[in-house]
Structures are given as structure tokens and as C-alpha cells.
Amino acid sequence: MHQALPPALREAVDDFAEHLSRVRNRSTHTVRAYVTDLVSLFDHAVRMGCVDLAELDLSVLRSWLARLRTTGAARTSLARRAASARAFCAWAHRAGLLSADVGAALASPRAHRELPSVLRADQAAALVDGPTRRVTPTDNPPAADLPNTHGAPTNPATTGRAAGATSGEAAVPLRDRVLLELLYATGVRVSEACGLDVGDVDHGRRVIRVLGKGGRERSVPYGVPAQRALDDWLHRGRPAMVGTHSGDALLLGARGGRLNPTTARQIVGAYAEAAGLPRTSPHGLRHSAATHLLEGGADLRAVQELLGHSSLASTQIYTHVSVERLRAAYRQAHPRA
Template sequence: MTGGTRATRATHEALPPAMREAVDDFADHLARVRNRSAHTVRAYAADVVSLLDHAVRMGCSAPAELDLTVLRSWLARQRTVGAARTSLARRAAAARTFSAWAHRAGVLPADVAAPLSSPRAHRDLPTVLRADQAAALVEAPDRRPPATRPAEATGHKVTDPAGPDADGRRDDSPPGASRQDGPAGPARPEEEPVRLRDRVLLELLYGTGVRVSEACGLDVADVDHGRRVIRVLGKGGRERSVPYGVPAQRAIDDWLRSGRPALAVPGSGEALLLGARGGRLNPTTARRIVAGYAESLGLPRVSPHGLRHSAATHLLEGGADLRAVQELLGHSSLGSTQIYTHVSVERLRAAYRQAHPRA
């Protein structure tokens, strides 16, 4: 088992050999056959390690001894120690996926988790920016510095406290190089490429609604300037084309003309967005960039996913078809997109309460 926390790796190593092998084969199946992201593989593998560790404590010595009683006991234990409903739902899904795979692979005599139920995950309505707030955030690199200057912009050597991003990648900068990632201002001439990069990042996140990992995974060749679309590789390896507008086109042109060449190094490859030391921009840094500019404007705390929520909500409020928004966002299920209709209804209700004399 690769990745995961130190505690999870230690628990994995303490499992009986047959169980360790089952976890490793399951993780390999998710990555190679199901084409799941590294983040999903790590999360599901960690859940299965926790399940099998609980099974061992209940007297099981091999995966074939799993049954519905063990699974339910494991979920009950998770609830007892305070796991949230969303965590319980995900762990139950991991158990069902593992059980179905293990049965097909001959590891389990039956798909014991098929009847396993899980609590319905509570879905909070996502926080979204108003259209004017989103516009101000996207244009922030051109107009003002953030509230604080992060260490990356001071010229001091720093390390990424968050480590590798969700896909296990890092900015492939040479060791010991100083970093200038993140918004800082007023921009000195040497910081201009970073400002141009930040503007492209923000334009793409809000202007297309792509996930932060999808934006950071873009290559130069994924941009179709003639049709103004980007080719995005989403969850499960699903590819889709997403349109972008004239402001994003201008930002991309400026970046490719004056920003990217200044940051590119021999190891940059074809990555569209680069870190300050020339490696592919990673999602951890992108999140810091978005948060820094939002703070500088006094906006509600927002993440790249918040910009995705905002884009979807504004599309629906502007009259876009729900299925068109589903395609743009890359949702496999329409149910994932319908949450944004709830956001719009809430805004409509708030406006009604404020303005209608009979409210």
C-alpha cells in the first residue's frame, strides 16, 4: 500500500498477509482498471484497511471470513467514535465496492456488503459568491494585492507545508530554489509572470467551473484557441470539452505570451499553469492563491471549489439548462448537479422574504 497516513500504513502492515494482499490488489484495481484518482484510491484503501483491522479484532483471519455482521459492527464503531454522516456514507460505499470486487476476484464467496445500508449523507448548500464578488475576485490580480504577503513572495526559501497535492504531485522545482507562488503586490517586474498566472487560474476556475485538479492538470495543447474550449480530463478518466469566454482568452494569451515563458524550465513539460519555480502548478498552491485574493478583498472565505459552486449557480440563475450545466461540470449523475437548483431556490426565497409585502 502506497500513500496514506503513517497510522494507516502501520495498520496495513499489521494485518494478516492475506488481508494485506487483498487491500493491495483492490487498490491496484481501482487505479488501473477503474482509473480512479490517487486521492480516491488512498481514501478507499484506508477505509478497507480500517474495516479489515476491525474484522481481525472480531476474530477474522482472512478476507473470506467477512460477513454482514462484521460490516455493520464496523460502521457502528465509526458512528460511536464520532464519524460524520458523510464519512459514514463514504466508508459504506468503500465497503460495498471492496466486497463486490472481492467476490468477482474470488476472494469472497459472496458479495456480503450488497445489502449494507448507510446513512444518507447530509448535503449542505454550498456557499457561493454573488456575481459581482466573483468578478472582483477574478480581476483581483490586476487591481490589488492580497491582505498578507505569503512567504513564497518574499524571496525566502520555504517548503510546502501541505506536502504533495491530492494526486501526489509536487511543483517539480529544483531543490533549494526560492518560491514566489501566491498573490503578492504591488507586483515587481519579476513578479509579473506570477500575476499573469494567477489571473489565468482564477479565470479558468470561475469562467469554466472546472475542478482545481482539472485546471492544474491542463497542458498547453488542451487549449483550443479557435473554438475557445479546453479539453479536460475529469474523474474516472472521462474527457470533456468546456467553453471559456473572451476574458479568459485574453488572460490565456497574456500568460502564454509574457508569463509562461518567463517561468518555464526544461522540466516544465507541456503544463499550462506553472509554479514559480517552473513545475506544474499543484492544487495545494492554487487553493492558497484563491484564498489569498479573497482575503485581500474582504470576501467570504472561498476555495476553488467555491468558485465552481458559484459558476454553476450563476449559470442556472442565468437560465442555463440543468443538463448543460451537468455536462460542463463533468457530473456523471444529474443528482450531483441538482444541488445548485436548491441554491437558486434559496436565493429566490430570500429575495421573496425581503421584498414581497405578503412574505
């Protein structure tokens, strides 16, 4: 669809994508999302007879959103696409491609924010401790093998070397353990965890250096259990899995390359299923970490900095989670509830 656009519109999309990537330092995923939204907008504009960027106006933007709404687009999708249109129009106006910022007056539906589901502290502990549980030959481990990078399976309940297992296979549970520990201990995003290098770990101060959204760097502390998991992985696990393509990556896949976020999500999901927990993702562990910090008395601003939120409003949703959990406990336990 991108190639089918008129040259002027296609060039505008490409220039904006380059601006997002080089100037705004947005991730490849973010740039791709913006481009997808703009291609959809311009495809609609062409259908309305708008073949030049100068012909873009507020009525075109509004009719585009209206058409998306009639096709069943969710409020969150409409809000995101409207934000993409506003960002593009503001850039195009500054770049002299539009005589006015036609997107400034574009309203969008307020996205309905559902409260994130979180694990209880004991459930989170059961999940994180999954790789450390040992089984004997007479035990009955879960039937489903844990998906690994490039399809190499490992059983979530096994930590020691199984009969005939290679040293790399025995190291996988150590990798899984440090992944789970870091996700819950620090609340980092899965992409941030997978992007860590060995040099990003400060063992003396027990902090990791994280490169977050927009290229923003922050330091996040972790606790003693995560330190133990890191020590085991770096001394016994990583050397067994390291390969020619490992580079400085902290977490490795089965073939020695950097662990990718998709595999990390599969790992978390498999351990959650093995522990009999609700369906859980790395983002669920991030939600749980933030909620448990606030329930333990952590300052909201401190949690914002730990999570790497640019806006405090993003962090405040976890205060609502804590209140809802308190209300649920009250309704269940208080005789006058």
C-alpha cells in the same frame, strides 16, 4: 496498520487497489481513500477474530460502522466508508475471493448534503479581477502576501514589475489571473485546472480539453475575458517562468514546475481575502459558476456536462441553491413575506 494485517487480508487490499488503479482508472487520491477505509475495516475484523477473507460477513461490516459511529464519525464519513466496503465486497465476489457479496445488504446513513456557499456575480467578478488591479507606491496594499509555489510570495494587488522584481515575479500575477479566470469561467475542478497542458487549449473555438474523474475527457468552453488572460499569460507570463521541469504544463509554479492544487487553493484564498470577500476556495468558484449558469437560464443537462458530473443528482443541488437565493431575496423585499 496496513502492514500489521494478516497476509491474506493485506493481499486482498493490495489487489483491490491495483484493480481500482489499472482497471477502473481511479486517481491516486481515490485509491488511497479506499485503501484507508479497507485497512480500518480489516483492523476491526481482526479484532473480532476474523483473520481470513472468507470469514468476512455482514455482521462484521455492521459492527465496524457502529464502532465508527460511536467514535463520532460524521454521517458523510460513514456513508463513504460503507460505499468502500460495498465496492470491495462486490469486487471480491466477482474475483472469487468471497462466496457471496456480503456487502450488498449493507445500509449506510444518508449523507446530509449542505447547500454549497456561492459568491454573488459581483463578488466573483471582484475576485477574478484581483490580479489586474494596479497599485501606486503611495497605495496601501493588503499586508498578507500571496503564498506561491515553493514559498515565493507576491502581492495580490500588484500586476506590474515592482522595483527590483525579476521577470518571473512580474509574471506571477498573469498566472494568477488566468487561473482565476479559468476556474470561474469553466467551473473546472482545481485538479483539472492544474492538470491542463498548453495543447489542451483550443484558442480558435475557445474551449479547453479537460481530463476529469475516472479518466473521462470533456470539452469546456470559456469566454472572452479568459481568452485575454490566456493570451497575456502565454505570450508574456509563461515564457518568463518556464523551466527545465515545465514540460507542457499550462500553469506553472514559481520554480517552473506544474502548479499544484494546494498552491492554487492558497492563491484563490489570498485574493478573496484581499478583496474583502468571504473565505473562498476553487471549489467555491466552481459552485458559483454552476449557480450563475443556472440562474442565467442554462439547461441542467448542459451544466452537468460542463461540470463533468456522472450523475444529474450532483448537479441538481445547484438548483436548490438558486431557489434559496430567490427565497432570501423574496423575504427581504416582499412586504407580505
